[in-house]
Amino acid sequence: MSTDGAASLKVLVVCLGNICRSPMGEAVLKDVASKRGIDIEVDSCGTAGYHVGEEPDERTVATCHKHNVPISSLARQVKTSDFTYFTHILASDESNLRDLQRIKPLNATAEVRLWGSYLDEKPIPDPYYGGIGGFEKVFQQCTTLSNTFLDQVTKST
Template sequence: MAPSRDPSEVKVLVVCLGNICRSPMGEAVLQHIAKERGLEIKVDSAGTAGYHVGEEPDERTVATCKRHGVPIDSLARQVSTSDFTGFTHILASDVNNLKNLQTIRPSNATAEVRLWGSYLDDKSIPDPYYGRAGAFENVYQQCVRLSNAFLDDVFGTRSDL
């Protein structure tokens, strides 16, 4: 995709399974880094499953973001078919969620649907829910790297962050 120069036109949906760990953290981190770069883009998050609709992010997600000074405020929701036309970019946290997105993608979809890791190293973001204590910190650091790589690609810039 050609680099976009108008941040107001960039609308990003970060997607994981339940929308309580990886995607709300990704949403918060991407929004924070974009603002630090002076870019006002729209960022939201959703899950491919509806297990946690209406719930706040996992407390470990919130604690990790707060520890890094990243504001986080979202409620879990499930991906809808309108997201495929309402967003310019849909970023899947892992291959399974990418496959789920491709399965429900409507024929009139206009959003670019990709593995978020495809902007950097083609790696999935591992689900930290059942992981070790440091798993949420690892996801945070990965979200920082992926946010910078995404913004570099979309806006044709490089960051020293």
């Protein structure tokens, strides 16, 4: 996309605590984009600060490793500057989307949407309180959503 070395597509994937869905979404989106040759910058965060500074849930890491997707992130909470730095902010579910809309500053330039709005309007369910099967389902959903998102945002370039 960009030829000056800086990604013109900057995406922030958001869930509640930034240890399950959003770090997995970040890793999967980076991996899918890399395999497709798309220049992109991806980060993730949570709307809440419950796990700031922590690594992703071990089940998130295990699921990514099972699929040979590199994952490396530390949990952080969304900040107002994210709304002008990133081009797209992808919420994992409606609750996080509402929280993002509530804190979105007036000068926001990022497109803030439910990630599922690029496909089927379905939220990404929080797998935290379930078993490893829930993490596998989230991985598959993130893979599908990554491809659909990239198809839509890169078709004009």
